Amino acid sequence: MPLAPQHLPRLALNGISYRYGEIPAVSALSLAIARGECVTLLGPSGSGKSTALAMAAGFLRPVSGDIRIDGRPIMRTPPHRRDIGVVFQDAQLLPHLTVAENVAFPLRMRNRGRAEREKAVREMLTLTRLAAYAARYPHELSGGQAQRVALARALVFAPRIVLLDEPFGALDRQLREEMQIELRALQRRLGVAMLHVTHDQDEAMVLSDRIAVIEDGSLRQIGTPAELYDTPADAFVARFLGENNRLPGRVESIDEDDMATVSLAGGARIEAQAMGVGPGHRCIVAVRPERIALAAVSAEEMGDGAFAAVLREVGFRGTHLRLVLDFAGQTLVVRRPAAAPMAGLHPGAEVAIAWQPHHARAFRPEAGE
Amino acid sequence: MSATIDIAPGRITLAGELDARHAGAVWTDALTAAAAAKGKPLIVDLTGVTQWDTAGITLLADIETVFGGTPAYAGATEQVRALLDRVHDARKILPRGGAEHVASWWAVLVSFLTAATDGIAFLGEAVLALVTLPTRAKMFRRQDLWRAADQAGVRAIPLVLLLGVLIGLILAFQSLVPMRRFGADLYVANLVAISLIRELGPLLAAVILAGRSGSAFAAEIGTMKVNQEVDALITMGLDPVTMLVLPRLLATIIVMPALTIVLDFAGLIGMALVLVGDGIPAVAIANQIAAWVVPGDLYGALAKSAVFGATIATVGCRAGMATGLGPEAVGVSATRAVVGGIVSAIVLDGIFAIVFYRLGI
Ligand SMILES: Nc1ncnc2c1ncn2[C@@H]1O[C@H](COP(=O)(O)OP(=O)(O)O)[C@@H](O)[C@H]1O
Ligand SMILES: [Mg+2]
Numbered sequence: 001m002p003l004a005p006q007h008l009p010r011l012a013l014n015g016i017s018y019r020y021g022e023i024p025a026v027s028a029l030s031l032a033i034a035r036g037e038c039v040t041l042l043g044p045s046g047s048g049k050s051t052a053l054a055m056a057a058g059f060l061r062p063v064s065g066d067i068r069i070d071g072r073p074i075m076r077t078p079p080h081r082r083d084i085g086v087v088f089q090d091a092q093l094l095p096h097l098t099v100a101e102n103v104a105f106p107l108r109m110r111n112r113g114r115a116e117r118e119k120a121v122r123e124m125l126t127l128t129r130l131a132a133y134a135a136r137y138p139h140e141l142s143g144g145q146a147q148r149v150a151l152a153r154a155l156v157f158a159p160r161i162v163l164l165d166e167p168f169g170a171l172d173r174q175l176r177e178e179m180q181i182e183l184r185a186l187q188r189r190l191g192v193a194m195l196h197v198t199h200d201q202d203e204a205m206v207l208s209d210r211i212a213v214i215e216d217g218s219l220r221q222i223g224t225p226a227e228l229y230d231t232p233a234d235a236f237v238a239r240f241l242g243e244n245n246r247l248p249g250r251v252e253s254i255d256e257d258d259m260a261t262v263s264l265a266g267g268a269r270i271e272a273q274a275m276g277v278g279p280g281h282r283c284i285v286a287v288r289p290e291r292i293a294l295a296a297v298s299a300e301e302m303g304d305g306a307f308a309a310v311l312r313e314v315g316f317r318g319t320h321l322r323l324v325l326d327f328a329g330q331t332l333v334v335r336r337p338a339a340a341p342m343a344g345l346h347p348g349a350e351v352a353i354a355w356q357p358h359h360a361r362a363f364r365p366e367a368g369e
Numbered sequence: 370m371s372a373t374i375d376i377a378p379g380r381i382t383l384a385g386e387l388d389a390r391h392a393g394a395v396w397t398d399a400l401t402a403a404a405a406a407k408g409k410p411l412i413v414d415l416t417g418v419t420q421w422d423t424a425g426i427t428l429l430a431d432i433e434t435v436f437g438g439t440p441a442y443a444g445a446t447e448q449v450r451a452l453l454d455r456v457h458d459a460r461k462i463l464p465r466g467g468a469e470h471v472a473s474w475w476a477v478l479v480s481f482l483t484a485a486t487d488g489i490a491f492l493g494e495a496v497l498a499l500v501t502l503p504t505r506a507k508m509f510r511r512q513d514l515w516r517a518a519d520q521a522g523v524r525a526i527p528l529v530l531l532l533g534v535l536i537g538l539i540l541a542f543q544s545l546v547p548m549r550r551f552g553a554d555l556y557v558a559n560l561v562a563i564s565l566i567r568e569l570g571p572l573l574a575a576v577i578l579a580g581r582s583g584s585a586f587a588a589e590i591g592t593m594k595v596n597q598e599v600d601a602l603i604t605m606g607l608d609p610v611t612m613l614v615l616p617r618l619l620a621t622i623i624v625m626p627a628l629t630i631v632l633d634f635a636g637l638i639g640m641a642l643v644l645v646g647d648g649i650p651a652v653a654i655a656n657q658i659a660a661w662v663v664p665g666d667l668y669g670a671l672a673k674s675a676v677f678g679a680t681i682a683t684v685g686c687r688a689g690m691a692t693g694l695g696p697e698a699v700g701v702s703a704t705r706a707v708v709g710g711i712v713s714a715i716v717l718d719g720i721f722a723i724v725f726y727r728l729g730i
Contacts, residue, residue, distance in 0.1 A: 020693070059600045080606035092601035109606040165597070 008071040010035045010193040011056060011161050016065030017217075018051050025051040026217040028065065031195075033161065038187050038194040039222075040208040042201060044240070048217035049197040053165050056195060057086050069160055080109070085154030085162040089169045091146035093138040099149050100125065100134040106157045120156050127186060128152045144175045151183065161193040168203065180206045201241050205229075213237050229288075234275065235363035238286040245292075245332050247285040251277050251362060260362045266328025268307055272360035283362040284369070289335035291359040294323065295352055296344030302352035311349045314342075327353065373417075376402045379410055381432070381440075384417030387425030396428060403436040411436060416444030426452045484709065491687040492679075495618055498610040505611050513616035521582035521617075522624030526631060529577060533632040536569060537561065537639025545647060555649060558657040561640045566666050570633040571674035572718055574625060578678060579710030583685035586617050587706035590689025591699040599690070614686040618679060625678030626671040633667075669730045673721050680717060681710035 009032035018026045026048040033039045041049045054060040056067060058079035067075055074082050085106075093102045100121055107117045125131045128148045138146060147167060154162050167183070168176040184207050187194055198204055204211045205225045212222040213236070221233040232238035239246065249264040251274070260274035262285055270285065277283045299308040309332060313324040316338070323334040323345070334353065345351065374395040375382040381402050383395065403411065413432065418425070426449070433439055442450075502509060540561045548557050590613055593599050599609050637658070644654050685706035692702045 054600070057600070057604065059603065079600075079603045084604070086601070086604040088597045088601055090596055090598075092596075092598055094605075105605060 006035070009033055009068075010037070010070060011195060012068040012071075013052070013056060014066040014068070016052070016055050016062040016067060018048075018055060018060055018062055020051075024217055026055070026062075029214070029217070029219055030065075031212055031219070031222070033193050033195055035193055036191040037209045038184070038196060038207055040196045040198060040204040040211045041214055042198060042204040042211050042240075043214035045199050047199075047214050049199070049214060050165050051217075052214070053163050053195065053197050057084060057163050058082055083160045085157070085159040087147075087150050087154045087162065087164040087167045089166045091138070091143075091150040093146060093149055093153075095138050097137075098134065099130060099136050099138075099141070102138070102149055103130075103152045103156050106153060110157060112157075124152045124156045127189070128182075143171055144179060147171065147179065148182075151186070155186070155190060155192065158190075159192070161195060162187075164194060164196045166198055167196070169198075169200075176200075176203070177206075183207060211241075213240060215240075232286070232361065232363075235284050235286065235366045235369075238284075238361065238363060239366075243289055243333060243335075245285075245287045245289060247287070247327075247330055247332075248365070249283055249285055249362075251279050251281045251283050253279050259357060262362050264328055264330070266330055268328045270307075270360060271305075271357035272362040273358055275361050275363045277362050277364050282365055284365050285360050285362050287355055287360045289322070289333045290320075292332070292334045292353050292355045294325075294334050294336065294345075296349055297352050298350070299352040302354055305357070306352045306354040309351055309353050311345060311347055311351050313347060314345065325351070325353065374398050374402075379406065380412045380414060381406075382414040382417065384419075386420035387418050387428060388420050388422040389424040391420075392424040392428050396431075399428060399432055400435050403432040403440070406440075407435070407437050411440040412443055413440045414443040415449065418444075421449060421452075423452075425449075426456055429453060430456045485713075488680075488684055488687055488709070488713070491690075492683045494610055495614050495683060495686075498608065498615055499618075502611065502615070505608055508607055508611045509615060510612070511616075513612075514620055517582075517586075517617045517620035518624050520585065521578060521621055522627060525577055525581055525624075525628060528581070529574065529628050529632050530635045532573060532577065533570075533635025534639035534642075536573065536632075537565065537636035537641075538643055539639075540564065540569075540636070541640040541643035545643060554644070554647060555653060555657055557644060558640065558649075558654045559661045562637060562658045562662050563666065565636040565640075566633050566662060567670055568718070570629045570636065571625075571670050571677055572714065574628040574632050574674055575677040575681060575714035576711055578621060578625060578628065579681045579685075579707050579714065582617075582621065583681045583706040583710035584703040586682060586685035587688040587692075587702040588699055590614075590686055591692035591702040594690060594692045595694070595699060609690070614682075614690075617686055618682045621678035621682040622675050625674040629671060629674040633670075665730055669721075669725055673718070676717060676721075677714045680713045681706075684709040684713055 011033045013029055013031045015028045015030050016026060017024065017028055029048075029052055031039065031041075041052060043049050051060065055062050058074070058077065061075065066073060069082065069084075079086075094105065097105065103124055104117050104121045107120060112120075122131070125134055128151060130145065130148055130152060133141065133145060138149070141149065147170075151167070168179050171179065180203055187207075196204075196207055208225060210222055210224055211228055213220040213228065215236055221228060221237045223231075228237060228241050232241065235246075238244050247264050249262040249270075252261045252263055252269070254260045254274050258274045260272050260277060260283070261269060262272055262283060263269050264285070272285045295302060299306040307327060309325040309327040311323060311325055315322040315324070318338065320335050320338050321340075321342075323336065325332045325334060332353070372383065372385040372387055372391040372395045375384070376398065381399060383399065385391065413429070430453070445453075498505075541557055544557050544560050545554065548554055548560070590599070593613070599613070602609050602612060641651060641654050645651055688702040688706040688709065692698050
C-alpha cells in the first residue's frame with residue numbers, strides 16, 4: 001500500500017549525482033526532509049552543497065538519481081513550477097520594485113488576486129519586521145533588511161519547501177546570529193520545510209532539526225545536532241563539528257563491548273569506543289574538551305585511568321576557560337566553566353586529567369592523514 | 370653482412386650493419402618488440418653492431434618513441450650516445466608525433482562543431498523567445514534594449530570613425546602605387562569603395578562589435594550567473610533569455626547596420642583624402658563611386674552586418690550563460706565571446722559570398 005501523502009517526505013533526494021564535465025561534485029546523495037522540518041547540508045567550501053541545492057531547485061539536472069516533492073517526481077518540472085522558495089547569499093531583489101512589490105512578485109507570477117496578494121504581503125512583512133520599509137526600494141535597504149525581504153519573498157506564496165544557500169553568508173557576525181534566530185522562529189511558526197546550506201557549524205546547530213554533513217560530494221552522517229556532536233560517525237564529522245581533541249595512536253585490541261585499547265603516539269594507553277577500526281589499525285582518538293576532567297593533583301591521586309599532563313596556557317572565553325595542555329607529546333584542549341575553582345592551575349603546573357572511556361572515540365584516520 | 374635482430378623478453382639485441390641500406394630489415398620487428406615492452410624494463414643491446422649511420426640512430430629514436438621512454442643501452446659507443454643526444458635535442462625543439470596532430474585537429478573540429486550546434490540551439494531559443502515575446506511582454510524591459518544599443522552602438526562611433534578613416538587611407542594609399550603605373554589612379558575609388566562597402570565595412574564593424582560588446586555581454590551575463598542572479602530570475606519564473614539575451618540581441622541587430630554605414634562613410638572620407646592629395650578632384654571621385662557602386666551592394670552588406678550582429682550577440686550571451694565557477698570564469702567567457710564572435714562572423718561572410726554570388730548580387 002502506498003504511503004499516505006502526509007507521511008511522504010516533503011522533499012526526497014534519492015541518490016542524486018552531478019558532474020561538472022568530468023569532475024564529480026555530488027555523488028549519490030540521498031536525503032529526505034519531512035514536513036515542517038529544517039535540514040541543513042553542512043560541509044566545507046567546495047564540498048558540493050550548492051550543487052546539491054541547485055539540483056533540488058532545478059537549476060541543474062542530476063546525471064543520475066531522482067528527486068521528489070511529496071512523492072511526486074519533479075525532475076522534469078522547471079524551477080518556477082516546483083513550488084519552492086529559494087534564498088541566495090545575495091538578496092537578488094528586483095531593483096525597480098519596492099519592498100512590497102518584490103514580496104508580492106511571486107504572487108503576481110502565480111496570478112493571485114489583488115486582495116489576496118495585499119493581505120499575504122502585509123502579513124509576511126509584519127512577520128519579517130519589514131512593515132515600515134514596504135515602500136522603500138532595494139538600494140535603500142541594509143544587507144540584513146534586503147535579506148529579510150528575500151526571505152519574505154521566498155515564503156509569501158506558502159511554498160512546499162524553502163531552499164536556502166548560505167543565506168546569511170554576506171552578513172556580519174552579529175547580524176548573522178540575529179537572523180538565524182529569527183529565521184528559526186519564523187520556520188517553526190509557519191511550519192515550513194527547509195533545506196538549508198551552510199559551511200558554518202554554529203548556524204547549522206541553531207537552525208536545524210537535523211544536520212547532514214557532506215564532504216567531497218557525499219553524505220557522511222545525518223542526525224540531530226546533538227547526535228552529530230556526541231556520536232560522530234567518522235573522524236571528519238568529529239573534526240568538523242565543534243572543537244575536538246585528536247590523538248593519533250594504534251589499536252591494540254578490541255573487547256566484546258567494542259571498546260578499543262589504544263596506545264597513543266606519546267606512549268600512554270587509553271580506552272576508547274571503536275568506530276570502524278580493528279586491532280593493529282592506526283586510529284585517531286577524539287575527545288571533546290568539555291569531557292575532560294582536570295585537577296591540580298598527581299595522576300595517582302586522581303585515580304585509575306588518570307594521566308599526568310602539563311598546563312601550558314589558560315585562555316579566558318567569557319563563559320568558560322580554554323586550557324591548553326601538553327599530554328604525552330600531544331596538545332590537548334580542556335574546557336571548564338569559568339566559575340570552577342582555579343587553585344593551582346597556572347601555566348607550567350603539573351596536573352592530572354581523566355575522561356570516561358565512552359566519551360573517547362577511536363576513528364579511522366581521514367584520507368591523507 | 371647485414372643487420373640482425375634477436376628478441377627476448379625485456380631485451381632487444383641488434384647486430385650487424387645498422388645503416389641506411391640494412392636497418393630497414395629489422396625496423397618493424399624492433400618497433401613491435403619495443404611497443405610490446407612498453408611500461409616494462411627494456412635493454413637494447415648494441416654490442417654486436419659493426420656499422421652505424423643516421424638511419425641506425427633514427428631507429429633507436431623510434432624505438433624510444435614507441436617504448437615511451439629511454440631504454441637501457443648496452444654496448445653503445447661514445448659516438449652513438451653523442452648522436453642520440455643530438456636527436457633528443459632536435460626532438461625537443463621540433464616535437465613531432467603525427468598521430469597527435471590528427472587527434473588535435475579532430476578535437477578542434479569536434480569542439481568547433483559542438484560550439485556551432487550549441488550556438489544554433491541557443492539562437493533557436495532566442496528566436497523562440499522573440500516569437501513568443503507577446504506572452505511575456507512584461508519581462509522585456511525596453512530600458513535594457515536602449516542601454517545595450519547605447520553601449521554597443523552610440524559609444525562605438527568614435528572608434529568606428531577612427532578605424533574607418535584609417536582603413537580608407539591605407540587601402541587607397543596601398544592601391545594607388547600599383548594603379549598609378551597603369552594610369553588608373555581614378556579607379557582606386559572603385560576598388561576601395563567596393564571592397565569597403567561589400568566586405569570590409571560589415572566585417573570590421575563586426576570585429577569592433579565582438580571586441581567591445583560581445584565580450585561585455587559575456588562578462589555582464591557571466592557575472593550575473595556567478596552571482597546566482599540568473600538562478601534567482603529562473604526561480605521567480607522570469608525567463609533569462611527574454612530578460613537578458615533579447616534586449617542585447619535586438620540592440621545589436623539595430624546598431625550593426627548603422628555602424629557599418631558610419632564605417633563605410635569614414636572609409637570613403639579617408640580614401641578621398643588620399644586621392645585628393647594625389648590631385649584627383651573630389652567631384653571625379655564622387656562620380657566614380659556613384660557610377661560603380663549600386664544600391665544592391667549596400668543593401669546586401671547591411672543585411673549581412675545585421676546577421677553578423679545577431680551572431681556576435683548570440684555568441685556573447687551564450688558564453689555568459691555558460692560561465693562556470695571561479696575567479697577566471699568570467700574572463701574565460703569574455704575571451705570565448707570575442708574569439709567565437711569574430712570566427713563566426715568570418716565564416717558567415719564566406720557563406721554570404723557564395724550565396725550572393727549564386728544570387729548574382
Ligand atoms: N560551474 C562550475 N563549473 C565547474 N566546476 C564547478 C562549478 N560549480 C562548482 N564547481 C565545483 O564543484 C565542486 C562543488 O562546488 P559547490 O557545489 O559550489 O560547493 P559548495 O557550495 O559546497 O562550496 C567544487 O569543487 C567546485 O569547484
Ligand atoms: Mg556554495
